[in-house]
Amino acid sequence: MRLLLVEDYRPLRESLTKGLRETGFAVDSTGDGAEGLWYARSNDYDVIILDLMLPGLDGLSIIKKLRAEGRQSHVLILTAKDTVDDRITGLDLGADDYMVKPFAFQELLARVRALLRRSYRTKNPLLEVGDLRIDLAVQRVWRDGAEIGLTPREYALLEYLAVRAGQVVSRTDIWEHVYEFNSSASSNVVDVYIGYLRKKIDRPDRSPLINTIRGRGYMLGAEPC
Template identity: 40%
Template sequence: MKLLIAEDEKSLNDVITKKLTHEGFSVDSCFNGADALDRLLYADYDLAVLDIMMPEMSGTDVVTNLRREGKQTPVIFLTAKDTISDRVAGLNLGASYYIVKPFSFDELIARIMAVMRTASGSVTNSVTLGGLTLHTDSHITELDGKEITLTGKEYDLLEFLMINKGRILSKAKILSHVWGYDYEGGDKIVEVYMNYLRKKIDSGRDEKLIHTVRGIGYVMKVEK
């Protein structure tokens, strides 16, 4: 998945680029709107993350020119401005999301993945991996066609894992997303709940879905 990051604040640009690269994305970056437009017109990107206030050309002008040329590259706007009129203007230009600074990196990742699912036409109210299906609207979980019962926290954990299926998630990332940044109980709780899920999902099945990546964290994938 190839992304373009256009953000004139170098420190933020560097952080976003490094973190997205670490997450497995192919990332190009630039620091002004004119450069962003040039890259988007003459190269194929799966998604662009654009700051609105940039030198030479604003993020909104980049998108206006991009659409005029017939390019429909999905866009996420970053901005320090948070008014209803700004949001409406950005969305009317065809932006998929409008993220207000400061933002959490997990939020950016979630928005990127949501845009990619939309662009691929795979947006549904369910997520499937192997014989496991998670219905995100009703919170019903089915394994091999049969409903399984999960507690609220088990569901929250499984949903985060399923949305990020195929990606290795550290215990720290899971803890902060599922239990919140202010949770003070330590990351042992992650192991406890992963064991709960394993008993309900992987126990007695040849096709294992929850995997430990030693020294790093966990990943959801099909493996026999």
């Protein structure tokens, strides 16, 4: 899942980026409001974590612009302003959640996950595709009751496929939602990681879970009828 973090206080921006990446998110971050808007326009982020008081362009203006353009990314406001009016203003402008600084990092993670579930219309954090079971909350994967150890990159890819299970997911979608803007990965990195995932998940005695739909992309689970 790909996140955008717009926060001008450097220590917070750096630690959050680090923490979110270590949790398996692809994170783009910036400390400038105008730059943040540019990022948000050029990619379809799953969640945008947005500070309100920003140099360049303030957070509320960013939300207004994005919503006016019809962007669907979920926005989580992160701010030191805590009055009820501030919250109402933010939420009414189209933000999806609101957190007041300082906050617990685990709570931020939980809220981001909740927003992601909303993005992909799954209320249940326990996903099941055939006999594959994925717990989004603890980021663990089982097949037939046996846990499969995945690297964060592999997990991120599987999670994205899983929340869109039964749908054809294009390489571009995967690229946009799993990889960071300035990651050094080349375009065939998606195919490489699909290959890693297949080795760990698919079993010779079962029908493959990850299907290649020629010319369109990949799909987790059985092909739609």
